Amino acid sequence: AQSVTQLGSHVSVSEGALVLLRCNYSSSVPPYLFWYVQYPNQGLQLLLKYTSAATLVKGINGFEAEFKKSETSFHLTKPSAHMSDAAEYFCAVSDPRGSNYKLTFGKGTLLTVNP
Amino acid sequence: SQTIHQWPATLVQPVGSPLSLECTVEGTSNPNLYWYRQAAGRGLQLLFYSVGIGQISSEVPQNLSASRPQDRQFILSSKKLLLSDSGFYLCAWSSGPRGANVLTFGAGSRLTVL
Numbered sequence: 001a002q003s004v005t006q007l008g009s010h011v012s013v014s015e016g017a018l019v020l021l022r023c024n025y026s027s028s029v030p031p032y033l034f035w036y037v038q039y040p041n042q043g044l045q046l047l048l049k050y051t052s053a054a055t056l057v058k059g060i061n062g063f064e065a066e067f068k069k070s071e072t073s074f075h076l077t078k079p080s081a082h083m084s085d086a087a088e089y090f091c092a093v094s095d096p097r098g099s100n101y102k103l104t105f106g107k108g109t110l111l112t113v114n115p
Numbered sequence: 116s117q118t119i120h121q122w123p124a125t126l127v128q129p130v131g132s133p134l135s136l137e138c139t140v141e142g143t144s145n146p147n148l149y150w151y152r153q154a155a156g157r158g159l160q161l162l163f164y165s166v167g168i169g170q171i172s173s174e175v176p177q178n179l180s181a182s183r184p185q186d187r188q189f190i191l192s193s194k195k196l197l198l199s200d201s202g203f204y205l206c207a208w209s210s211g212p213r214g215a216n217v218l219t220f221g222a223g224s225r226l227t228v229l
Contacts, residue, residue, distance in 0.1 A: 034217070043205055043220035090159065103218055107158035
């Protein structure tokens with residue numbers, strides 16, 4: 001079975017500061033990994049995905065994540081936070097061998113950006 | 116381009132009443148379809164998924180059911196709602212069988228059971 005753990009249910013940063021949201025995964029096979037963002041009362045939007053190509057993945061809105069197999073991590077970063085980045089962020093994992101493409105999500109990290 | 120529609124956006128229902136949430140996808144054929152529930156502080160829980168018409172897989176035993184009467188239509192139902200059914204319900208789709216597992220979500224339906 002696959003799982004993800006997001007360290008920190010709430011992260012607060014100042015505008016312009018580095019954003020670091022942590023995600024560790026557990027999988028018996030090389031996984032596909034994803035970060036999604038959710039704004040209040042909306043659905044989830046894909047930020048970026050890792051599908052066994054380059055380990056450093058760039059996404060939308062200036063976010064990027066690095067797949068580190070040795071650390072079983074897929075942390076999300078952004079060099080400089082904007083007020084518009086305030087949202088909830090979800091890390092997710094899936095088994096690329098499957099035919100139904102179920103994603104297993106972490107419990108989410110709420111990002112607050114202070115002026 | 117593909118779009119996903121989900122309705123109603125918000126509903127308040129009494130305990131014991133029935134439920135029907137509907138989701139439709141446009142611009143693609145034979146999508147994989149999913150129902151997730153999001154409860155506060157608990158992340159997203161996969162409830163059902165479907166890889167084709169009439170094919171429903173349940174992930175969590177509960178008083179909810181799902182149906183897929185048409186290729187791009189996915190319905191979440193209950194005969195009698197419980198207080199614990201309150202939450203934010205998200206429909207999603209992905210392409211199969213060789214997609215990179217990317218889920219595209221609808222805007223969600225917020226259910227409050229009183």
